[in-house]
Every structure is written in C-alpha cells, then in structure tokens.
Amino acid sequence: MIIRAAGLTKEFRRPRRKEGRFGGLRTLLTREYTTTRAVGGVDLALEEGELVGFLGPNGAGKSTTIKMLTGILVPTSGTVEVAGLVPWRQRERNARQIGVVFGQRSQLWWDLPLIDSFRLVGKIYEVPDPLLRKNLDLFVDLLDLGSFLDTPVRSLSLGQRMRGDLAAAMIYEPRILYLDEPTVGLDVVAKQRIRSFIAELNRDKGVTVVLTTHDMDDVEELCRRVVIIDKGRTLYDGEIKALKDAYVxxxxxxxxxxxxxxxxxxxxxxxxxxxxxxxxxxxxxxxxxxxxxxxxxxxxxxxxxxxxxxxxxxxxxxxxxxx
Incomplete structure (x- = not known):
C-alpha cells in the first residue's frame, strides 16, 4: 500500500468564549475549551497507481484528511503512512514524493512568467536540468502551455493557471498527486484537457491520484473507486459500479x-x-x-x-x- 491510514482522527480545540464585561480578557485567560471533531476515525488504503475520488459535502472532513496525508496537520489520534513515511514527522522527505494542487490556491509566483515559476520549482526540488527540460517539454505539449509560458501568472486566465499548477506539481516526478477541485470554475474545453492530463499521468506514469471534487463528471470520467466521507467518518469505500448497483x-x-x-x-x-x-x-x-x-x-x-x-x-x- 502506498497510502495507509487507520483510525485517523483530528480534533480542534478553541477557548470557550466568555460573555459580558471583560469577556475578551476572560476568554484569553480561560482554561475551558470547546472541542470540534473534524475527522473521526477514517480508514484508508490505496495501492500504488490507483486513481481514487475522495468525496463529501462541504465540512465533511475531506480537506482536513488531505492535510494530514500531506503532513500539514498532525493527527489527534490514529496512524498514517505515505510511501513508508509518517507525513507530519518526515515532512521534507514526504514533500518530495507528493504533488498538491488546490483549485483556489496557486503555488506559482504571481509576478513571474510561468516558465520562471517552473524553473524555481525545479531548483527547490533539485531536479537535474536534463530531467527538468524533458518534463517541461512533455507538459507543455500535454497541457498546451506554449502560448503563455512567458506570460506573468497574474495575467493568466483561471484555466491557464490551473494547467500551470498541474505542471508545477509534476515537474519533480512525485509518486502521489493530491488534487483538490482541479476543474472548479473552468470551461468545458479546459476541464477536458485537465482530465485527459490526469488520466495520462495515472495510466502512463503510474502516479497515484487522490481527487477531491464536487464535479461528478470528473469522478465518472476518471475514477473506478470512490471514498465518501461525511461528518468526519467514512460512509462508503468501493467501486462506483457497486455503488450505483446498490442505489439505482x-x-x-x-x-x-x-x-x-x-x-x-x-x-x-x-x-x-x-x-x-x-x-x-x-x-x-x-x-x-x-x-x-x-x-x-x-x-x-x-x-x-x-x-x-x-x-x-x-x-x-x-x-x-x-x-
């Protein structure tokens, strides 16, 4: 298994708000807390090369789970391993084997031309120049980036920026790709280009993909298996066909x-x-x-x-x- 999580739980504590005069000061000094459980005992196991849809309504715990898998958050309890590493303990080593694309956040440098962002990512991840050039040529072709490589990121359309983010996430050849709403707000043509790119990465390079999305067309086209969570717990983990057979x-x-x-x-x-x-x-x-x-x-x-x-x-x- 390339990703394995068992009993993964995350709780957030915040001071309980005091009312009345000097309420802010009393809240600051209080020892009373309110605990919110964002993820409650999620189990997850992915084989290398799988492409899995990770689904749930807003507030279900999807993003919190992804953040624990990437090492951004430390679990309250439970265990998680990603390619043999504990993400939050071995963050730097884990970061070198994962790529992450968030639909509403960019990892590109806003004022630099797109090509310079790619070069900077290559330097950060110590990608040898021959491999960097090879991957750039491949992704420029697959994602049709050639016409705006020299354009500052701030001047790119949403679809162009998303394609750039995908290329930046894969330039250093990570084994795992986490995608959070990669087609949100895109037109039909841009969506199809990104879906084709994701499918090709998974099929030809064996990249393990975890796809979080509200667009069921993304899921239908790309995934055989889905994991559905709600209120921090797993509701379903299995093939889409079996899910349809059970409900339809x-x-x-x-x-x-x-x-x-x-x-x-x-x-x-x-x-x-x-x-x-x-x-x-x-x-x-x-x-x-x-x-x-x-x-x-x-x-x-x-x-x-x-x-x-x-x-x-x-x-x-x-x-x-x-x-």
Whole structure:
C-alpha cells in the first residue's frame, strides 16, 4: 500500500468564549475549551497507481484528511503512512514524493512568467536540468502551455493557471498527486484537457491520484473507486459500479422511433421521436426488453441511459449512510 491510514482522527480545540464585561480578557485567560471533531476515525488504503475520488459535502472532513496525508496537520489520534513515511514527522522527505494542487490556491509566483515559476520549482526540488527540460517539454505539449509560458501568472486566465499548477506539481516526478477541485470554475474545453492530463499521468506514469471534487463528471470520467466521507467518518469505500448497483433500482432504455407509435408500456417520457422506458433489471433484463420493443415497434436506434452518480451521491448525503 502506498497510502495507509487507520483510525485517523483530528480534533480542534478553541477557548470557550466568555460573555459580558471583560469577556475578551476572560476568554484569553480561560482554561475551558470547546472541542470540534473534524475527522473521526477514517480508514484508508490505496495501492500504488490507483486513481481514487475522495468525496463529501462541504465540512465533511475531506480537506482536513488531505492535510494530514500531506503532513500539514498532525493527527489527534490514529496512524498514517505515505510511501513508508509518517507525513507530519518526515515532512521534507514526504514533500518530495507528493504533488498538491488546490483549485483556489496557486503555488506559482504571481509576478513571474510561468516558465520562471517552473524553473524555481525545479531548483527547490533539485531536479537535474536534463530531467527538468524533458518534463517541461512533455507538459507543455500535454497541457498546451506554449502560448503563455512567458506570460506573468497574474495575467493568466483561471484555466491557464490551473494547467500551470498541474505542471508545477509534476515537474519533480512525485509518486502521489493530491488534487483538490482541479476543474472548479473552468470551461468545458479546459476541464477536458485537465482530465485527459490526469488520466495520462495515472495510466502512463503510474502516479497515484487522490481527487477531491464536487464535479461528478470528473469522478465518472476518471475514477473506478470512490471514498465518501461525511461528518468526519467514512460512509462508503468501493467501486462506483457497486455503488450505483446498490442505489439505482431502475434503468432507462431510450428509443428513437422510425415511425409514430402510441403510448408504450413502461414509458416515462417522450420528446418527438424519442421515448424513454423505465425498467427494473431485477424484473426484466435489458436484452429481453430490447427484443420485445424491437419486435413490436419500428425502432431506428436505441441506447441505455447510465445511472446518475450525482443523484446517488446526493441521496447518500441526505440519508447520512450507505444502505
């Protein structure tokens, strides 16, 4: 396992606020504290080369968990190892084997041209010049950075800056990449370029990726496995397909009719020559239903609508547990 956490817990203490006259002074001197549990006993195990979606609503404990994995925060209790290191004890060694991209924060130097930020990152991580040039050439090509390499970071668009942050996080070839909302606020083209880059890093270089996002399209396209947490505890850890199978009790068959037809059994929606039929796979298989409708109706094309992951995740958040 490249990442292993057991019983990972983080609590924050703050002085209890005193009311009334001299309340600020009394709060400063008080020995009474309020304890807030941000993460409560999370277990996590990732094999090298996995690409995992780490999901949860705002305030679920995702960022706190990531900060403990990166060594920024010290756990209150529990154990964590990242590639054989305890992150908060061996911070410098851990930093050399991880890359981190936060969608709302940049590691690039605001007033410098993008290319100079890359060179500075190379110096900080002691990347040999031949390897730096090789990786720069690769990432400039994959992320299409060539047209703005000499542009100051402050003048880049959000999509350009995010691509620059991704390249900077990978220039020194870390084994693990933590991504926090890497496509937030981006247009469709920029999102697709970043998704393709992440998939290629994982597939071709074997980089382990932990992806935190609210964009279910990111998860559907990139991940096979998801870990869902809420209120600091793990609700689900497993494959997306198994999650959908557990929650989605019906599927939809979309028909394109070559000629007009009256109301159909199982019909739930109709738009022009397209008809949606809803069915329960436990009651009738997709192949049997397709055979029945093609025998009775003039169908020019058909497709099976995939279950909506976003709807499944929303239901889990609402219930607070996985059935």
């Amino acid at each position: 009790t019906h599927r939809e068959l979309v028909l394109h009719l070559a000629s007009a037809a009256g109301p159909m059994e199982r019909e739930v929606r109709r738009e022009g020559d397209r008809v949606w039929l809803r069915f329960d796979p436990a009651e009738i298989s997709a192949s049997k239903l397709i055979r029945e409708v093609t025998e009775r109706y003039d169908v020019s094309d058909l497709s099976l609508a995939e279950p909506d992951l976003e709807g499944v995740i929303r239901e889990i958040y609402a219930v607070g547990e996985v059935a």
